[in-house]
Amino acid sequence: MDAINEKDVVYFGRTDFRNANRLFGIKRSDRRQHMYVVGKTGTGKTAFLHNLAVQDMTNGEGLCVVDPHGEFVEDLLKKVPKERVDDVIYFNPADDEYHIGFNILEISDPKYKHLVASGLMGIFTKIWSNVWSARMEYILSNAVLALVDTPGSTLLGITRILVDKDYRQEIIANIKDPVVKAFWITEYERWRDQFRNEAIAPIQNKVGQFLSTALIRNIVGQPKSTIDIFKIMNEGKILLVNVSKGRIGEDNSQLLGAMLITKIQLAAMERVRIPEAERTDFYLYVDEFQNFATDSFASILSEARKYRLDLIIAHQYIGQLVTDVSTKVRDAVFGNVGTMVVFRVGAADAEFLEEEFSPELMPQDMVGLPNYSIYLKLMVDGVTSRPFSAITLMPFKTHAEAEIEEVIITNSRKRYARPRWAVEEEINRWTGMMAEGVGGVKYQVNCSICGKSTQVPFEPQPGRPVYCKECLEKIKSGEIQPLRESRPKREGSDLRDIIDKSLE
Secondary structure: OHHHHOOOEEEEEEEOHHHOOEEEEEEHHHHOOOEEEEOOOOOOHHHHHHHHHHHHHHOOOEEEEEEOOOHHHHHHHHHOOHHHHHHEEEEOOOOOOEEEOOOOOOOOOHHHHHHHHHHHHHHHHHHOOOOOOHHHHHHHHHHHHHHOOOOOOOOHHHHHHHHOHHHHHHHHOOOOOHHHHHHHHHHHHHOOHHHHHHHHHHHHHHHHHHHHOHHHHHHHOOOOOOOOHHHHHHOOOEEEEEOOHHHHOHHHHHHHHHHHHHHHHHHHHHHHHOOHHHOOOEEEEEEOHHHOOOHHHHHHHHHHHHHOEEEEEEEOOHHHHOOOOOOHHHHHHHHHOOEEEEOOOOHHHHHHHHHHHOOOOOHHHHHOOOOOEEEEEOEEOOEEOOOEEEEEOOOOOOOOOOOHHHHHHHHHHHHHEEEHHHHHHHHHHHHOOOOOOOOOOOEEEEOOOOOOEEEEOOOOOOOOOOOOHHHHHHHHHOOOOOOOOOOOOOOOOOHHHHHHHHOO
């Protein structure tokens, strides 16, 4: 077990080939060809991902985990090594008191604006396929391309540019692309009101639904992102993304997750200005990745390797990668991944996978696998092995330090998030709801700090602090600290210990 200390290998299974009962894993260089994991629910996929991620954290690697269920990242929070607590950014959109800013329209280089637009179109096309049309895409694409030319624009501007003429003129003045500018000046302005209203109604409906959720609006509506994906990748941070469908809704989970993955792709491409030898590996784990797999995701699989963005993607069955009109994502997966791990699958998937695993395996072999048992084709020194069977390691028996999860959540709020009152005030000012002479409902409350009677533009809620203007100014200047809602604390290694314990 001396090789266990090698940080260039992560271990995930045992094989009894020739009765050797041998522990094995995958090398860093081979992980750059990506890993694909498929299997029915409950067969051991998440435990497999968990063991890889725990080793990456222990080895000091940079990684991002995107989890549409929440349990995976919540478990990882408890397993973060003590020495890496300061490296963790916990992105939890369901946190209703503190909001991380994530503005997908904020770009570091104008040459990427068309990639942002096409990435967003791919996301919208996938999620709103039942109402999607060429006209909807045409208008939305021009709206996004117009907004990215104005610094500080957010997704909130999409619906506003369609109906607010004064705002539209401000945006048009900043547009640099003559074709986009011509659309808004010579085409959109000349549409008859009835035609325009019919054309933009589906956009207002779908984008409006997404942005009408306060939790989502307070994240994507911040002009300045509070997390820097490029910096996270290059500094080897740990980004844990909890886009739980049960907490924020299925569409919101898919939209946020897919936008974050698009942003990671752009950040990886920015690494072109870093010499290849200096690019550090960054591992992107995506559980149930079909939720976020747009056609543009296919390009990540084919291009990510040279930027040292190494993917570990998992889902339940291959049919999830196929739409009525495209097999692009499925084809990209099977055309680009170096290591393929198969847990128990259904008959249809077994038939499809037979081509990859024959003649060593028959479809019935994959249909009858016990839990935690796998068939795989492993990338070894740049060459894909012949298929073989193995048993995956059980979830590592790591024990978190007391309160480590709470420390990470508190640190993430302090360093990467803003309190809700500050975000909502900024958005209200942008929409004009707090401008001079604009009406709106005001609520009479007492300041949570000094007790002075004041008015706020939002409905007070139990446990949520409110402030008068004087205390608000003191908070902004740093003279006093904002009050925090008290929350119950939750309970919260050495790599050799982790693996040894898992083998007991």
